[in-house]
Amino acid sequence: MTGAAKRQPAGTTGTTTTTGAAKRPVPRPKPPPRPVRPTPPPPSADSALPLPKLLTARLHAVKVRPYLADALFALRVVEDRSVPTMAVDPYWRCYVSPAFVARTPVEELAGVWVHEVSHLLRDHHARGERYAREHEAHGPGEPLRRNIAADFEINDDIYGDGLPRPAGAVHPELLDLRADLLMEEYLRTASLSGLTSDLAWLDCGSGADGRVRPWDLGPGGAFGLSRQQRDAVRFRVAEGIRGRPGTAPDGWRRWADEAFHPPQPWRRLLGAAVRSAASAPGVGENHTYRRPSRRSAAVPGVVLPSLRRTPPRVCVVIDTSGSVSDAELGSALLEVAAISRAVGGRRDLVSVISCDAAAGIAVPLCRAEGIELIGGGGTDLRSGFARALRTRPRPDVIVALTDGQTPWPSAPPPCRTVVGLFPRPPRAQDKEDPGYVPEGPPAWARVVTIG
Numbered sequence: 212m213t214g215a216a217k218r219q220p221a222g223t224t225g226t227t228t229t230t231g232a233a234k235r236p237v238p239r240p241k242p243p244p245r246p247v248r249p250t251p252p253p254p255s256a257d258s259a260l261p262l263p264k265l266l267t268a269r270l271h272a273v274k275v276r277p278y279l280a281d282a283l284f285a286l287r288v289v290e291d292r293s294v295p296t297m298a299v300d301p302y303w304r305c306y307v308s309p310a311f312v313a314r315t316p317v318e319e320l321a322g323v324w325v326h327e328v329s330h331l332l333r334d335h336h337a338r339g340e341r342y343a344r345e346h347e348a349h350g351p352g353e354p355l356r357r358n359i360a361a362d363f364e365i366n367d368d369i370y371g372d373g374l375p376r377p378a379g380a381v382h383p384e385l386l387d388l389r390a391d392l393l394m395e396e397y398l399r400t401a402s403l404s405g406l407t408s409d410l411a412w413l414d415c416g417s418g419a420d421g422r423v424r425p426w427d428l429g430p431g432g433a434f435g436l437s438r439q440q441r442d443a444v445r446f447r448v449a450e451g452i453r454g455r456p457g458t459a460p461d462g463w464r465r466w467a468d469e470a471f472h473p474p475q476p477w478r479r480l481l482g483a484a485v486r487s488a489a490s491a492p493g494v495g496e497n498h499t500y501r502r503p504s505r506r507s508a509a510v511p512g513v514v515l516p517s518l519r520r521t522p523p524r525v526c527v528v529i530d531t532s533g534s535v536s537d538a539e540l541g542s543a544l545l546e547v548a549a550i551s552r553a554v555g556g557r558r559d560l561v562s563v564i565s566c567d568a569a570a571g572i573a574v575p576l577c578r579a580e581g582i583e584l585i586g587g588g589g590t591d592l593r594s595g596f597a598r599a600l601r602t603r604p605r606p607d608v609i610v611a612l613t614d615g616q617t618p619w620p621s622a623p624p625p626c627r628t629v630v631g632l633f634p635r636p637p638r639a640q641d642k643e644d645p646g647y648v649p650e651g652p653p654a655w656a657r658v659v660t661i662g
């Protein structure tokens with residue numbers, strides 16, 4: 212999930228540039244500068260990418276926006292002459308026009324780096340696709356509207372402090388809109404259609420709006436970051452910003468707080484799950500959980516849980532199917548870290564299973580360098596549950612982190628189950644087919660909402 216991210220000074224307009232006069236007068240008392248179509252590349256067919264200049268620009272970006280350094284260095288440069296300026300894809304590739312780099316000043320290029328990486332950190336492609344699903348906005352002009360709204364979200368406060376504002380920056384002032392909204396809010400509150408003809412050249416790539424471009428190398432191509440790597444970069448940037456208050460502006464701090472929401476109270480959830488497991492028929496073999504703790508003798512009438520003395524063994528099944536976003540997987544990793552803390556830091560008691568249509572092996576947390584989340588296909592968590600129950604020693608609690616769009620085991624597993632749900636609106640087909648009843652998590656699971 213993500214929700215949302217917002218603001219801060221950094222970046223610049225990805226697509227921006229240079230010169231020219233406004234195409235049409237703006238009927239407003241104080242017109243902001245009109246976006247300007249980038250100057251077309253010079254005819255020299257074989258201009259090579261001035262890579263040192265591009266990398267110098269990235270270093271400048273790192274210098275003036277140090278809290279984005281991990282993300283800036285994670286972008287993979289792909290030279291492509293068909294790209295108008297610079298554009299990103301969801302796999303953290305940055306497609307670069309050699310002619311654009313050649314004609315753009317270094318400081319302005321630094322702004323483009325920050326702008327492009329902001330699209331990816333803020334998860335604009337997934338958020339844009341989600342917005343389109345929820346609002347059934349699938350018309351031909353929609354990707355451009357999403358790109359404009361995403362640029363509004365990024366560009367309203369990124370200039371200054373070493374990043375000059377380029378002439379063609381797409382900015383909420385163009386429509387007299389407030390400067391601190393999110394992409395979704397711009398899409399909801401403004402039609403943006405008055406801008407689309409002026410901004411037909413605007414193209415920040417599929418990483419900004421989710422629409423695949425001709426130059427995209429796709430999920431399997433070279434140079435792309437894996438899901439795990441993408442999660443790790445976003446997580447490191449957010450942790451860095453939260454860990455050093457004062458270094459990043461408000462908008463990025465809000466992003467860091469919201470991109471990875473606070474984890475669930477796992478100590479309580481697991482404690483409750485294990486206590487009720489102990490009293491459930493047939494699953495109470497572990498007497499430890501029945502026995503009141505010693506301190507309860509001193510507190511008449513109160514039975515304290517014994518969880519701290521005998522923490523439960525937890526197997527976390529993470530839904531890695533294609534419908535779960537990178538940001539949600541990032542949240543899932545946070546929950547796993549919180550679960551590990553809840554069992555007293557006993558990483559040996561926690562294992563993780565990636566599961567899309569098929570389940571991966573159970574990886575004990577104590578042996579995982581970083582947790583590798585593999586998936587991207589359809590969803591069937593039943594295989595994840597089966598795999599969890601085959602692990603030895605058997606888990607006391609299964610935690611499933613999922614968007615819920617999966618078949619569930621028909622019978623309750625012989626241990627307690629907590630389902631952490633990534634919230635989803637009703638799917639389009641649910642609305643179209645009145646006879647279709649989406650299958651919620653089963654009654655035997657304790658359900659909490661993540662995010």
Ligand SMILES: [Zn+2]
Pocket residue numbers: 224225226326330358361362415419
């Ligand atoms: Zn952009």
